[in-house]
Amino acid sequence: MTDESCGHEITHLFGVVALVGPPNAGKSTLMNSLVGEKVAIVTPKAQTTRNRISGILSTECYQVVFMDTPGIQKTRGKLGEHMNRSAMESLHSADLVLVVADMDLYVRKPHFLKKDFQELRNRLSAIPRVLIAANKIDKIRDKKTMLPVWAELGHLFPDRDIFPVSAATKEGTYELLEKILGHLSPGPPLYPADQLSTLPMRFMASEIIREKLFLALRQEVPYGLAVEIEYWNEEVNMVRLGVLVYVLRDAHKAMVIGHRGSMLKKVCTLARQEIEIMTGKKVFMETFVKVRPGWNESPGFLRSLGI
Ligand SMILES: Nc1nc2c(ncn2[C@@H]2O[C@H](COP(=O)(O)OP(=O)(O)OP(=O)(O)O)[C@@H](O)[C@H]2O)c(=O)[nH]1
Ligand SMILES: [Mg+2]
Known part of the structure; x- marks a missing residue:
């Protein structure tokens, strides 16, 4: 060409x-x-x-x-x-x-x-x-x-x-x-010129949330964290998403949530602002933290996260 x-x-x-x-x-x-x-x-x-x-x-x-x-x-x-x-x-x-x-x-x-x-x-x-x-x-x-x-x-x-x-x-x-x-x-281009990644928005959103958690939390917690987007409903001007944050232990859950929910609130605010920029839409996020011991050793679960 x-x-x-x-x-x-x-x-x-x-x-x-x-x-x-x-x-x-x-x-x-x-x-x-x-x-x-x-x-x-x-x-x-x-x-x-x-x-x-x-x-x-x-x-x-x-x-x-x-x-x-x-x-x-x-x-x-x-x-x-x-x-x-x-x-x-x-x-x-x-x-x-x-x-x-x-x-x-x-x-x-x-x-x-x-x-x-x-x-x-x-x-x-x-x-x-x-x-x-x-x-x-x-x-x-x-x-x-x-x-x-x-x-x-x-x-x-x-x-x-x-x-x-x-x-x-x-x-x-x-x-x-x-x-x-x-x-x-x-060779010709494989993707439209305005496409920034081959990965879907919902995966990018889960990564943004994981980044904010990594940045906010103490050394031992981030490696035991996984983020899953449970649902992603996109409308003309708005995205509603459900987020599940998996941790390995109860103590980690408490750290992710923070005193009266302050840590999770801070993380979600930062992530939401970035997801709004990425999608160009208003974002509503509903986030839950779940303890799932051994998630990082489960091949099935890792596959479900796309790893
Ligand atoms: N000063 C400086 N910092 C950098 C540079 N490149 C990366 N960093 C910093 O190095 C750290 C790691 O950067 P990443 O891009 O996450 O490194 P990575 O190789 O992708 O790391 P993994 O995904 O963990 O394998 C971050 O704090 C970056 O800001 C650079 O050229 N100069
Ligand atoms: Mg990297």
Whole structure:
């Protein structure tokens, strides 16, 4: 397919790009940055992303479907296994793999680098198109301190291009995108130009609620949380949704609800405002918290959450 508006006889490009890497590397932030919209949720806590989350960037000349994935980690239980598998599967379904590394972490703790990338590096050796995004460079004051980490990354991933970027400030992301486009093949767009993700609104809403809960709650609670949209009734100007928040223990339920419901109220207000922006409609949310011991070890339940 050719498109005159892309320049004389320049071909429209299409491709799927998977973002992979350790937890907390900034994969979701980088995808949002490249897409130019918040598609995936972001928190300072590791293991925020649990599913593959697509974000679509469309122009007249190209369409890139980014696939954000859960951080690859030492497995802990069924949920961890599902998250790793989900990330690994994306390697083979993508046209290009973008490995994201937290440079600030490795400048401070160089010995983490090998440990974090050993397995991924082996898996990637058979994948033809791989780029490395050396992320969070805005956090590194003295850029010279990056040099040993840079050399080690080059050693781990020989013959792959490495790009210094900051997903937070967008520094270097333009150059990275140019390189990504250089790896794409001719092809027509698969999705309408205004579509931001392949995921349904109700799933995005459950992610927004999970993000607000992750941000508001103490360290031990978020990992035991799951959010399910029980019903989603959309009218012309309004969406009514029923939300179930699952927790592992009674004590967690009390923390999610908070004193006289204050925590849940705060979380729901923040989530509702964001869902209203996403849908462009007034949102009415009804939320219940349920204790479901072992939900994170139940394959059937994980499947019902789309994990
Ligand atoms: N300063 C700075 N912070 C960043 C950058 N990229 C991401 N972060 C922060 O790093 C934390 C983790 O970012 P995420 O995008 O959630 O990381 P992730 O790799 O998707 O994490 P998981 O989904 O848990 O695997 C958040 O607090 C982000 O705001 C960056 O370039 N600079
Ligand atoms: Mg993420």
